[in-house]
Amino acid sequence: MNENLPTPKLMDAHITDSTISPFSDKLMLYHTVMSNGIGIQNYGSAVSKIMRHDIHLQFGRLTAGISKFANDGMNMLINKGWLEEPPTAADRKQLSNQSAGNNNQ
Numbered sequence: 001m002n003e004n005l006p007t008p009k010l011m012d013a014h015i016t017d018s019t020i021s022p023f024s025d026k027l028m029l030y031h032t033v034m035s036n037g038i039g040i041q042n043y044g045s046a047v048s049k050i051m052r053h054d055i056h057l058q059f060g061r062l063t064a065g066i067s068k069f070a071n072d073g074m075n076m077l078i079n080k081g082w083l084e085e086p087p088t089a090a091d092r093k094q095l096s097n098q099s100a101g102n103n104n105q
Helices: 025-049 053-079 092-103
Strands: none
Touching: 025 053
16 A cells, blocks of 8 residues: 555455355366376376385375275266266177168168
């Protein structure tokens, strides 16, 4: 104020009395699972740069624990139907059987 600089606005206007989460369970679970994956990648990067071999074992244990947690989250996404199925190749046997059936008619 002494130097006539603008003061930042108060954050009080952003506080709400709502008890409903602004984010869906689907979104929160997805971000949690993805964050776990990023954490595992960070441990891998750290292991590649650390020269102390005694710490590698500790990173391995941490990675195993995080992997179990991430796997549980991924299974929850699958069980709830929130994880989209990735694109797959066409079933060639089924396609050839369909085309063979159409040729007989």
